[in-house]
Amino acid sequence: MMYRLLADAAMVVHFTFLLYLAVGGFVAWRWRRAIWAHLPVVGWGVLSIVTGVECPLTLAEDWARRTAGLEGLPAGGFIDHYIEGVIYPEEYTNLARLGVAVLILFSYVGYVLRRQ
Template structure:
C-alpha cells in the first residue's frame, strides 16, 4: 500500500513539475525570485522534450508500482486521470518537439515581459 501511495505521489509531483515548467514564468511575473527555480526547471523540461531524454521520475514510479505488486494504473484516481496527461497515447518525437516549442514560446513571452518590466523600473529610478 505504501509503495502504491508513493508511486501516486511521484505521478502527482511529475504533473505539478510539468505544469510549473509550462506556466511557471507567469509566477515569475509576480514573484521574480522564482526565476532561480523556474529557469532550471524549464531547461530540464525542454531538454527532455527536444533531446528525448528519459525523465528519472518515470523509472522511480515504475519501480514503486512493481514493489506494490501492480502492473498498471487501473482502479485509482491518479492512474485513471493523471497518467494519460503525463504519458498521452501516441506521443511521437514530432509531438514531443512541438510540446517543447510550446513550452519555449510561452516562457520566452513571459520572460520577455519580466525583462521589459525590470528595464522600465531601472529607467524610472
C-alpha cells in the first residue's frame, strides 16, 4: 500500500513539474524570484529532450509501482504512459514540444518587458 502511494505521489509531482515547466515563466510575472526556480526546470526539460536522459521522478515512480506489485511504466516512461496518446496524439509530439517552447519564450519576453 505504501509503495502504491509513493508511486502516486511521484506521478503527481511529475505532473506538477511539467505544469510548472509550461507556465512557470508566467508565475514569475507576479513573483519575480520564481524565475530562478524556473530556469533549471527549463534546463532539465531541454536536457531530457535532447539527450533522452531519464527523469528521476520516472525512475522513482517505476520502482515504486514494481515494488507495489503493479506493472511498471512502459519503455517510453512517464510521457509515453500519461501524456502521449492521452492528452494529444503521439504524432503531434513535436508540435506539443514547440507549443511549450513558444509558451516559455513568450513568458520570458513578458517577464523582461514587465521588469522594465
